[in-house]
Every structure is written in structure tokens, then in C-alpha cells.
Amino acid sequence: GQQVMQIPQYQHVQEGEDFTTYCNSSTTLSNIQWYKQRPGGHPVFLIQLVKSGEVKKQKRLTFQFGEAKKNSSLHITATQTTDVGTYFCAGESSGSRLTFGEGTQLTVNP
Amino acid sequence: EPEVTQTPSHQVTQMGQEVILRCVPISNHLYFYWYRQILGQKVEFLVSFYNNEISEKSEIFDDQFSVERPDGSNFTLKIRSTKLEDSAMYFCASSLTSQYNEQFFGPGTRLTVL
Numbered sequence: 001g002q003q004v005m006q007i008p009q010y011q012h013v014q015e016g017e018d019f020t021t022y023c024n025s026s027t028t029l030s031n032i033q034w035y036k037q038r039p040g041g042h043p044v045f046l047i048q049l050v051k052s053g054e055v056k057k058q059k060r061l062t063f064q065f066g067e068a069k070k071n072s073s074l075h076i077t078a079t080q081t082t083d084v085g086t087y088f089c090a091g092e093s094s095g096s097r098l099t100f101g102e103g104t105q106l107t108v109n110p
Numbered sequence: 111e112p113e114v115t116q117t118p119s120h121q122v123t124q125m126g127q128e129v130i131l132r133c134v135p136i137s138n139h140l141y142f143y144w145y146r147q148i149l150g151q152k153v154e155f156l157v158s159f160y161n162n163e164i165s166e167k168s169e170i171f172d173d174q175f176s177v178e179r180p181d182g183s184n185f186t187l188k189i190r191s192t193k194l195e196d197s198a199m200y201f202c203a204s205s206l207t208s209q210y211n212e213q214f215f216g217p218g219t220r221l222t223v224l
Contacts (some may be wrong), residue, residue: 001169033212035153042201042215043153088153095166098145098213100153 002027004091006101014109019076021104023089031092032065032072037103038085046074046087079108112136114216116202122222123192131187131219133202142185143203143213144177146170153201159185160208192223 003026013019023032031050035043047056049065049072056063062075072089086105090098115134123129135142144156157167159177176188185204189196199220203213 035215042218045212045214048212090153095158095208097155097158097166097168098143098153099155100145102152 002091002093002099004089004099004101006089006104008104009102010105010107012107012109013079015081016078019079019083019106021074021087021089021106023072023074023091023101025070025091025093025099027093028069029091029093030069032069033090033092033098034063034072034074035088035090035100036085037088041085043088076106079106081108081110084108112214114202114204114214116200116216116219118219119217120220120222122224125194125223126191129189129192129221131189131200131202131221133185133187133216134183135185135202135204136214137183139204139206139214141165141205141208141211142177142179143205144187145201145203145215146198147201147218148198156187156200158208165208189221192221194223197221197223 006023033048034046037043047063053067054065060077064073086103088103089101117132142159145153147153155168157171158165174190178186199218201218202216205211205213
């Protein structure tokens with residue numbers, strides 16, 4: 001079955017440093033979504049990427065979808081303590097099932 | 111802002127007992143989902159539901175699990191005979207359409223099987 005791998009599992013940064021998490025799917029995706037889960041919370045939708053090579057920005061967050069539609073990345077510039085949480089990528093290939101990656105847990109030291 | 115709600119927030123049960131987890135999806139959404147997340151692990155898809163029937167289910171969703179939309183608002187997940195390994199956070203989600211659509215997650219029900 002479809003697998004979505006995500007690295008790194010953990011990332012500790014000083015406030016102001018950049019952060020990147022990478023996602024790789026075993027199969028070509030129709031779209032990829034990114035979610036953020038705060039400690040003790042539920043996944044909250046951040047963005048969806050559909051087109052090959054697509055790049056989207058949300059303030060300090062930059063999302064990329066690979067040309068082959070099998071990989072993606074999320075980059076945060078100048079992290080803040082409010083960025084703390086686990087970032088999950090979730091891929092859709094067919095149907096409506098989302099296959100989540102293992103997530104990257106980000107901690108930010110003030 | 112509309113949101114998905116889930117009850118109860120925490121359910122403790124004995125192994126072998128039946129549990130029903132309840133969800134109220136966003137009112138104009140047509141697709142409903144259940145996911146589970148074992149503590150510290152990733153979110154895993156269980157089942158999707160559309161037009162009063164299951165549209166897709168995972169290997170985890172075996173005969174012990176069932177879903178139902180008993181009325182126009184509730185969406186339930188039943189586990190017939192709980193096992194220790196069913197202990198997890200169960201998230202309900204809904205979306206307006208199927209593919210290419212943001213899924214809105216509820217706050218989750220933490221199920222503890224003793």
C-alpha cells in the first residue's frame with residue numbers, strides 16, 4: 001500500500017532559526033496536504049498542493065510539491081515559539097483517503 | 111466558524127466491551143472520516159463515508175468496527191469488542207467534497223481500554 005515517509009522525526013531549533021521538514025511518497029500523489037498538530041490538539045489544515053512543482057507561501061511558511069508529485073517540503077523561516085507542534089504531510093493518491101507521514105515534531109527554544 | 115465536534119472527549123472501557131464514539135460533522139459537508147492516532151504516532155486512516163455508505167476503508171477497519179449516520183447530523187464509530195490495542199485518540203473529520211479538499215478534524219476522543 002501507499003507509504004508516506006517524513007523526516008526528520010524531531011527538530012529542535014533556537015528561535016529565529018529556519019526549519020524544514022521533508023515528505024516522500026512511495027506512489028505518485030494527486031495532491032498533498034500539510035497539517036499542524038499542537039501538543040494535545042488535533043490536526044489543523046495548513047495547505048494543499050496539487051500541481052507538479054507547485055510552490056505556495058503563507059507568511060513565513062513555504063510549501064513545495066515535487067515535479068514528480070512524490071515529494072514535498074515545508075520550510076519555516078525565522079521560527080517563533082508559536083510554531084511549536086508536529087507537522088504532518090498527508091498524501092492523497094486516489095479516493096479520499098489521506099495517508100499521513102510520521103510527522104516532524106518541532107520544538108523552538110526562546 | 112463551523113467546526114467538527116466529538117463526544118465524549120475521553121472514554122475508558124474494559125476490554126471486550128462495546129464503545130460508540132460520536133461526531134457531529136460540519137453541517138454542509140458531504141464526506142466523513144474516522145482516523146486514529148496511537149499516542150506519539152502518526153494519524154492513521156480508518157474509513158471514509160459518503161452518501162450513507164462506506165466509500166473506502168483501511169486494513170485496520172476490520173469486522174469489529176462499524177460506522178453509521180443514524181440521523182442528519184451524527185456520525186458514529188462503533189467498536190464491538192474492544193482490545194487493548196484499540197487504545198488511541200480517534201479523530202473524526204469531514205470535508206465538503208472528496209478529493210482535493212481540506213479535511214476538518216474534530217478535537218478527538220481519547221479511548222482507553224483496560
